[in-house]
Amino acid sequence: MSKTVSILDQYPAYEVTIGIEVHVQLATQTKIFCACANEVGKEPNTNICNVCTGQPGVLPVLNKKVVDYAIAAGLATHSTIAPVCSFSRKHYFYPDLPKNYQITQGSDPICSEGNVPIRLEDGSTKRIRLMRIHMEEDAGKNIHASGSNESFVDLNRTGTPLLEIVTHPDIASTYEARTYLKALRLLVQSLGICSGNMEDGAFRADTNISVRKKGAQKLGTRCELKNINSFKFISDAIEYEIERQITLLESGGTVRQETRLWDTKEHKTIMMRSKEEAADYRYLTDPDLPLLVIDEGWIDRITHTLAELPYERFNRLMADYGLSPQEAEILLDDMPLAIYFETAYACTASKSLINWVVRDIMGYLKEHKIALAECKVTPEKLAALVALLEKGTINNHAAKQVFETVAKTGQEPAVIVKEAGLEQMDSSDELQVIILEIIAANPKVVADYKSGKDKLFGFFVGQVMQKTKGKGNPTLIQELLKKELS
Ligand code: ZN
Numbered sequence: 346m347s348k349t350v351s352i353l354d355q356y357p358a359y360e361v362t363i364g365i366e367v368h369v370q371l372a373t374q375t376k377i378f379c380a381c382a383n384e385v386g387k388e389p390n391t392n393i394c395n396v397c398t399g400q401p402g403v404l405p406v407l408n409k410k411v412v413d414y415a416i417a418a419g420l421a422t423h424s425t426i427a428p429v430c431s432f433s434r435k436h437y438f439y440p441d442l443p444k445n446y447q448i449t450q451g452s453d454p455i456c457s458e459g460n461v462p463i464r465l466e467d468g469s470t471k472r473i474r475l476m477r478i479h480m481e482e483d484a485g486k487n488i489h490a491s492g493s494n495e496s497f498v499d500l501n502r503t504g505t506p507l508l509e510i511v512t513h514p515d516i517a518s519t520y521e522a523r524t525y526l527k528a529l530r531l532l533v534q535s536l537g538i539c540s541g542n543m544e545d546g547a548f549r550a551d552t553n554i555s556v557r558k559k560g561a562q563k564l565g566t567r568c569e570l571k572n573i574n575s576f577k578f579i580s581d582a583i584e585y586e587i588e589r590q591i592t593l594l595e596s597g598g599t600v601r602q603e604t605r606l607w608d609t610k611e612h613k614t615i616m617m618r619s620k621e622e623a624a625d626y627r628y629l630t631d632p633d634l635p636l637l638v639i640d641e642g643w644i645d646r647i648t649h650t651l652a653e654l655p656y657e658r659f660n661r662l663m664a665d666y667g668l669s670p671q672e673a674e675i676l677l678d679d680m681p682l683a684i685y686f687e688t689a690y691a692c693t694a695s696k697s698l699i700n701w702v703v704r705d706i707m708g709y710l711k712e713h714k715i716a717l718a719e720c721k722v723t724p725e726k727l728a729a730l731v732a733l734l735e736k737g738t739i740n741n742h743a744a745k746q747v748f749e750t751v752a753k754t755g756q757e758p759a760v761i762v763k764e765a766g767l768e769q770m771d772s773s774d775e776l777q778v779i780i781l782e783i784i785a786a787n788p789k790v791v792a793d794y795k796s797g798k799d800k801l802f803g804f805f806v807g808q809v810m811q812k813t814k815g816k817g818n819p820t821l822i823q824e825l826l827k828k829e830l831s
Pocket residue numbers: 376379380381392393394395396397398504
């Protein structure tokens with residue numbers, strides 16, 4: 346695979362350092378500290394209670410499922426899971442935060458020092474180290490009316506459970522950043538703890554970027570890109586930011602620490618707020634929540650619920666089916682397609698099956714804009730088709746025709762072959778007769794071919810195929826033609 350082009354290629358004296366924080370919205374039934382449903386899309390301020398709106402005198406009660414999910418994320422990222430951890434109050438004042446503090450975890454997060462393996466373009470694996478994974482509650486939403494000066498607050502989202510997953514500054518390119526985010530999203534989706542839906546904000550990434558001259562000891566000043574909701578925009582924004590910072594340094598300026606947003610229309614990052622100093626959140630241990638104790642038994646219970654993880658699946662697909670990394674990656678990104686492939690392979694263990702899945706099935710779905718589940722070529726039928734081809738009952742040409750018919754009618758491939766008389770013609774005697782006829786009917790072409798115009802061989806193959814209505818065995822035809830024409 347060729348290396349992805351990056352703006353950094355144009356500045357060989359520089360390197361980029363990237364760290365990423367992701368907020369993963371957990372797919373629990375209820376919110377993190379109260380019994381309100383964990384749902385989006387309701388009428389504003391209808392999915393709230395005294396706890397999530399921070400009324401005086403109420404007490405939060407931790408949702409055990411949130412801890413289960415945090416442990417699952419920790420195990421899947423090879424993190425250390427703290428036997429005891431606590432919750433903290435992080436104070437700030439904003440209309441969407443009625444308590445004036447967010448309940449989060451401070452210096453003792455539930456998970457620390459894990460890693461997420463990613464595959465680099467040269468095929469090697471890099472482990473992006475995680476500093477921490479902690480649990481916290483989400484805030485509400487401010488809605489600024491367009492057309493009037495009014496602002497509104499919707500508290501439905503307050504108390505939505507989140508995991509915040511923070512990397513070390515290990516990421517060294519836009520490609521790595523994008524690959525890490527894709528791997529992490531696939532991981533939380535596979536664990537069943539998050540929808541991964543970026544447009545709804547269920548998976549939100551904040552990216553810290555700094556550049557420095559290669560070999561410099563100190564990291565450059567970083568800027569944070571906040572809440573960008575697509576992989577493409579994140580990549581574009583990082584590329585833009587790399588060039589902005591390098592250009593600034595090259596012209597003798599300095600990068601200021603600030604939070605920036607991606608303007609999707611103008612295609613540039615814009616300043617949201619400067620971060621001259623770290624905000625003083627006055628963290629304190631939340632006195633309303635007891636210490637959280639996680640024993641071996643709890644961890645064992647969650648370990649048993651873990652399904653195959655994406656990188657395990659990736660390696661297994663290559664080992665069990667002899668797939669290339671590119672083929673394995675296609676199946677990794679598309680779980681239903683992977684199940685389809687494995688089901689078909691269980692019926693007909695053929696090396697060529699993956700080509701049919703990637704080329705024909707995916708092509709058909711795209712062309713007809715349908716989902717895999719709606720496709721009439723079931724894994725069993727595709728396997729039957731491939732088996733007919735491999736046994737030599739039909740040739741490639743006929744196989745394509747059968748595929749189209751199955752896709753349209755859902756009929757069994759064997760029935761289609763019988764009804765349409767598509768069996769491959771591989772009797773030497775019958776083919777020989779046809780070949781001799783063609784040679785007799787085209788004396789001029791034969792003479793030209795024999796005088797050295799090798800390209801004319803294709804003419805004869807074409808003629809035989811036409812006479813056999815595409816059913817002739819191509820290998821046999823070539824063999825016989827070579828013999829008769831020599
Ligand atoms: Zn509530």
